[in-house]
Structures are given as C-alpha cells and as structure tokens.
Amino acid sequence: GFMKLAGVNHYFGMDEYDNDEDFDGLWGIWDEPFLQFYAERLNTFPQPFFSSFFSVSSHHPFKIPENYEGTFEGGPLPIHQCIEYTDHSLRRFFQTVSKMPWYDSTLFVITADHTSSNILYPEYRTGWGFYAVPLMFFKPDNSLAGMVHEIGQQTDIMPSVLGYLHYSRPYIAFGRDIFRESTTPVAFNYKDNTYQLIEGEYLLVFDGRRVIALYNFFEDNLMQVNLIDRHPEIVRDMEKRIKAVIQQYNNRMIEDRLTVEGK
Secondary structure (H helix, E strand, O other), X not given: OXXXXXXXXXXXXXXXXXXXXXXXXXXXXXXXXXXXXXXXXXXXXXXXXXXXXXXXXXXXXOOOOXXXXXOOOOOOOHHHHHHHXXXXXXXXXXXXXXXXXXXXXXXXXXXXXXXXXXXXXXXXXXXOHHHOOOEEEEOOOOOOOOOOOOOOOHHHHHHHHHHHOOOOOOXXXXXXOOOOOOOOOEEEEEEOOEEEEEEOOXXXXXXXXXXXXXXXXXXXXXXXXOXXXXXXXXXXXXXXXXXXXXXXXXXXXXXOOOOOOOO
C-alpha cells in the first residue's frame, strides 16, 4: 500500500516470487534466492530506473537456511552467522548484476533501518546507538571510494542521490546532500515518544513540549550524564532546530506540501 502511495510502479514480494519452498517461516523469502530473483527482475526494467530492496533474513529469530548450518564462522550471538548469511547473499547479488548492461552506470545505496538489540555492545542500545547504522554509496567505477566519519541520516539519501545526478529542479527534503561540503551534518529521529536531534557531539532530547536532556555522546556514549543545565546556549540553539523540523513536517503533512507542485 505504501509503495503505491509513494508512486512506485511495481512491487515484487513473496507472492510474486511464487515459491514457498524458500519461505523462512516468518518474514518472507530467504535473502539469497530473493536477491537473485530481484537481480533478474531488474534486468527487465527499461533504463533509467529506480528500485529498492528490503532484506528480511537479518531479523529475529536470526535463523539461516538449513543447508547453510555450519557454513559460516558465526560468533557468540545468533545474529552473527545471520549477518554472514546476508553478506553472502549480497555478494552473490553483486556477482550476478555485475554482468548486466546497466551495472556500470548504477549508483547503489546500502543502509539499515536500525541496529539490533541482539548485540554485544551496550552503547548500541542508547538513543544514538539504536540508529548508528552505516550508509554506503557504491559506484562500480570506485569514484566514491573512501570513508567519511560524520553524522548522517536516511533522509540524506534522496538529496544526495539527486545531487549526484545533478538534478536542478526544486524539491522538498528533510535531509542534506552529503556530497556538498557546505551542508551541516545533522540527524533527527523519534524514539520512545521523544524527539532526538544529533548535531556535532551532542544529542538533544525533546518531549514535544520541552527539552528534557542533553548528552555529549562522544564522551558519554552510554548517555548517563545529562548536561541540560551546563550548556543552556547549546540547548536553546538545538531546541530551535528540532522545533523547526517538527513544525515544517507537521504543517507540510497537514497542508499536503511535502512535494513541490508541478515539479
């Protein structure tokens, strides 16, 4: 239903895959066979095209296909061999699509929705750690090789892709083009009925009426020391920003102004 509302022309899921023998028993089709199905489908689309794939195998209860039991090194937690299976599935996907005519001219974006609670490191169960996921832009010619350690968010994907494509028309975005050095790294999200703004080394928590916490998550990665009374000027500045985001989103949603009319 969401795909239709978002203007996506075709959706392919478990029903379209049409082989329940590859059903994982809970979420959908195992990543490896579905990614191969996905690759072949992509090859039927007229160019240029946009497509998105949501993997299912790296979720609770962290199972892998029976024929892969004992294949991966694994680790102390069930999720470890599960992630290795998803990594293997992605590797096979890229091996397949690398032979296709559109591969060299394609920009691939890989990210996650959140970290897992099934993890060894307690900092990834915090307000910042829950969203500390990688965001990768891959171009086969390696023109985007390298790593940047800075704040980003999923809403940066669209403006970054449009910027990379030299798109020049107006559009509405709640993120930034990460390839433009003049943009300020920032991230915001909603967790446990509170809004969070992450900027620089600080994370601000806003409950919809007032700021309730400020943390330096660089120095205090478990978010145990509330600095709200120590840095009032930082609190004021960040509070204005998160209020502006909430106001813009709510007003544009109510008034149906999340897109530029006629563009």
